[in-house]
Amino acid sequence: MFLLLMLIALSLNEYTETIVVEVTDIVDGGTVSLVQRAIERLPSNGLLVLYLNSYGGYVYSADSIAELLVTRGVECAAYVPPGGKATSAAALVAVACGRIYMAPGSVIGAARPYPDDPKAVNYVASRFRALAWRAYGNETKVDIVVRFVTEALTLTDEEATALGLAEKALSLDDVVRDLGAPEPSKIFRKDLWDRVLSVISDPLISSIAFSLGVFLIIAEVLVTGFQGYAVAGVLLIAAALYGMNIIPPDLLVLTLMLSGAVLVLVEFMSPGLQGFGIAGLILLTLGLYTSLRGRPVPTIEPSVVGVAISLGFLGAFLGFIVFKAAQTTRLRKPKLKEVLVGSIGIAKTDVGPATPGVVHVRGEEWSAYSISNTIPAGSRVVVKDVRGLFLYVESVSEKREQ
Numbered sequence: 001m002f003l004l005l006m007l008i009a010l011s012l013n014e015y016t017e018t019i020v021v022e023v024t025d026i027v028d029g030g031t032v033s034l035v036q037r038a039i040e041r042l043p044s045n046g047l048l049v050l051y052l053n054s055y056g057g058y059v060y061s062a063d064s065i066a067e068l069l070v071t072r073g074v075e076c077a078a079y080v081p082p083g084g085k086a087t088s089a090a091a092l093v094a095v096a097c098g099r100i101y102m103a104p105g106s107v108i109g110a111a112r113p114y115p116d117d118p119k120a121v122n123y124v125a126s127r128f129r130a131l132a133w134r135a136y137g138n139e140t141k142v143d144i145v146v147r148f149v150t151e152a153l154t155l156t157d158e159e160a161t162a163l164g165l166a167e168k169a170l171s172l173d174d175v176v177r178d179l180g181a182p183e184p185s186k187i188f189r190k191d192l193w194d195r196v197l198s199v200i201s202d203p204l205i206s207s208i209a210f211s212l213g214v215f216l217i218i219a220e221v222l223v224t225g226f227q228g229y230a231v232a233g234v235l236l237i238a239a240a241l242y243g244m245n246i247i248p249p250d251l252l253v254l255t256l257m258l259s260g261a262v263l264v265l266v267e268f269m270s271p272g273l274q275g276f277g278i279a280g281l282i283l284l285t286l287g288l289y290t291s292l293r294g295r296p297v298p299t300i301e302p303s304v305v306g307v308a309i310s311l312g313f314l315g316a317f318l319g320f321i322v323f324k325a326a327q328t329t330r331l332r333k334p335k336l337k338e339v340l341v342g343s344i345g346i347a348k349t350d351v352g353p354a355t356p357g358v359v360h361v362r363g364e365e366w367s368a369y370s371i372s373n374t375i376p377a378g379s380r381v382v383v384k385d386v387r388g389l390f391l392y393v394e395s396v397s398e399k400r401e402q
Contacts, residue, residue: 015075015181017046020172021188027057027089029201029243030194032064038188039074047181048076050097051172056088059113059124061201066096066131079175080106080157080166087111091148095128098135101169101178102157108166109154125149141165200243213237231259260285337386344382344396351375351393359393366391 021038023031035050042048048069056062069076078094080086082103086094087110094100094108102108111128113120125146132145144163147153160166169175176183190198199205213236220230238255343361351357352374359368359381368391371384375395385392 015045015047015179017043018049018176018181018184019046019186019188020049020051020184022051023090023093024051024053025190026198027054027065027093028061028198030190030196030198031057032061032068033197034188034190034194035065036068037194039068039072041186041188042074046075047176047179048074048097049172049175049184050076050078050093052078052080052086052090052094053084054087054090055085056090056111058201058203059089059092059120062089062092062096063127065093066127069096069098070131070134077101077175077179079103079169079172080108081172082106082170087154092124092128092131095131095135095145099179100160100166101175102160102166103168103170104157106157107154108160109148110152111148112152113149121149136165138164197243200239202243206240206243209236209243210240213240231262235259340383340386340391342383344380345393347375347377347379347381347393349377351381356390359391361391368393370394 019038019042021035023034025031038048068074076097077099078086078097079101080094080103083105084103085106086100086108089111091108091111100108111124113124128149129142129146132142136142136145141164144153144155144165155163155165157166157168161168167178169178172184200209213233216229216233216236220228220233234255238251242251340361345359345361345366347357347359347368348365349357351359351368351370353370353372355374356367356369357375357377358365360366361381361383367389368381368383371392371394373395375381375393380396381393382396383391383393
């Protein structure tokens with residue numbers, strides 16, 4: 001009975017899948033998206049291996065990755081390849097994994113923030129201390145890890161393994177084998193969207209994008225008619241705030257979808273092809289892709305498919321109604337001259353060729369001139385021309401005589 005329980009316990013602790021995430025450049029917003037995507041794909045009893053070969057990056061990005069790993073209880077191991085490095089923000093990510101493997105010639109540490117003002121140093125040091133306690137639970141090891149920040153300490157693979165901070169591994173296969181995990185089923189690398197996020201998460205780019213977004217919104221207010229500046233401005237501001245980790249991905253998706261819908265409606269309501277519709281469809285597609293991209297596996301369930309199809313049909317029906325309404329509003333309205341010329345009316349006063357009078361035409365009274373002789377009041381007149389707000393008329397009897 002005891003043996004059976006032991007076998008059950010061992011089977012429950014076995015990893016069913018191994019996923020590798022390659023972090024080989026700067027730790028930024030794109031890296032956060034990359035790690036989050038891998039975590040969403042990882043099963044509850046899976047192993048995540050972070051392949052780290054990075055000089056580091058931004059503290060808030062490393063902080064976000066550490067928070068993902070800790071709050072979701074991810075089983076994680078960090079591997080620094082031969083001659084590789086896990087320094088600065090990458091060192092924080094490695095410690096957050098809880099287990100570190102280092103190959104010959106690799107280094108770890110040098111995590112003093114820049115600029116190194118006391119508040120930033122104290123925060124990053126406390127972050128390292130908390131994560132190190134979780135990983136090692138040993139005061140001596142924790143103090144060494146904190147020195148990564150306070151003294152910019154850097155350790156070689158030999159030094160880190162001698163101090164018990166890391167374990168030796170010649171290759172990624174050694175890491176997987178040592179942990180008793182299966183061969184990696186998937187290797188995650190930055191895709192195009194991750195690289196876009198890497199660009200907009202750069203502080204310089206996000207600051208410029210935010211300022212430009214505000215400028216475009218102001219320009220839309222000052223310019224007569226809708227030019228699309230405001231939509232572009234809102235998108236730039238949303239992208240900048242997302243890059244700064246101020247707004248969540250869901251809000252970015254909502255901004256993309258709403259902006260796309262606005263542009264499509266503008267295209268429907270405006271005569272001719274102005275490009276708003278194409279831009280709107282692109283934004284709607286991008287928003288839909290971003291939403292689906294962030295969904296955990298399995299991404300599709302029968303209930304979700306049913307609701308999505310229903311909403312799609314509803315959207316298509318509403319779009320058809322809006323399109324038809326737009327066609328109606330775009331029908332050319334006849335000009336005032338086209339409406340009045342040929343209409344029959346009554347002269348309310350005498351109407352002369354040099355002295356204007358008043359005529360009643362189509363339910364309204366107009367100032368009018370006679371194009372021939374003076375027309376006495378009470379005579380029937382026909383409108384021959386319209387110039388400005390004046391009608392030029394002749395007597396119906398004169399017209400018959402001609």
